[in-house]
């Protein structure tokens with residue numbers, strides 16, 4: 001038997017004992033060592049699972065790193081005992097996102113396993129907890145890529161949770177100096193300050209438009225003065241953000257939304273007309289995961305600071321609760337370590 005975290009109903013999630021996986025010739029089994037709690041895990045629990053059959057369960061956990069403990073006979077590029085990260089977006093079985101396997105578990109099966117695709121090797125000097133950050137860091141990097149930032153750009157990131165903080169890190173790593181990070185939590189703003197942002201502000205406590213004019217300068221669209229910010233990334237998802245940005249944005253500025261909006265948002269398209277600004281979205285990480293893993297040795301000291309709490313698998317429910325707290329960063333579940 002193995003422990004697996006399953007969603008049974010809306011708000012009902014349990015660490016169950018279930019049978020070991022039955023891998024085929026194309027599959028590998030990984031003994032999980034670390035798995036991060038993701039905002040989408042909390043969303044899935046609120047929704048009562050994904051594609052869940054009546055009476056069925058949704059196993060969750062997709063930010064996982066571990067050791068290969070079974071290799072199917074058709075799999076030639078993955079070794080027993082190899083230290084690996086799962087790329088869940090490339091798993092045909094959708095590990096932890098509606099498929100039959102989830103990684104808040106002792107073991108997880110990756111079907112049709114392929115090194116460099118759905119299974120990535122962990123660099124030698126990277127620990128499992130750091131390796132398990134690859135997935136949220138890839139989400140963050142994709143958001144930054146979608147913002148098409150270039151040297152000299154002035155950027156605002158809404159939200160300094162695990163994804164927003166990852167975006168701040170990638171922007172700074174790309175040499176973008178004028179990064180303003182926004183959050184309502186002072187602890188989260190402190191983490192952004194520790195990374196070296198230009199400013200970290202609580203948008204409720206300050207006049208954001210005035211602050212951005214001071215930090216990023218001003219622009220002009222017809223008779224209206226705008227802020228000088230080139231790109232905005234929304235990793236927070238508050239209903240006022242789009243409208244606020246549109247009303248102060250400069251000519252041809254860009255905005256990327258990575259936050260999950262569950263309700264429609266009203267936006268002032270009239271104010272947007274004259275700016276020709278672009279609003280787009282970013283989801284997942286179609287290409288970014290290998291680059292993230294390759295960057296880990298260079299960034300590992302910074303990455304360590306992105307994990308705020310550790311829980312053993314038996315306390316995974318407490319880990320989920322901690323991830324809801326606005327002061328937490330990445331909450332990491334460790335397994336059999």
Ligand SMILES: [Zn+2]
Nearest residue numbers: 038063135136
């Ligand atoms: Zn995730």
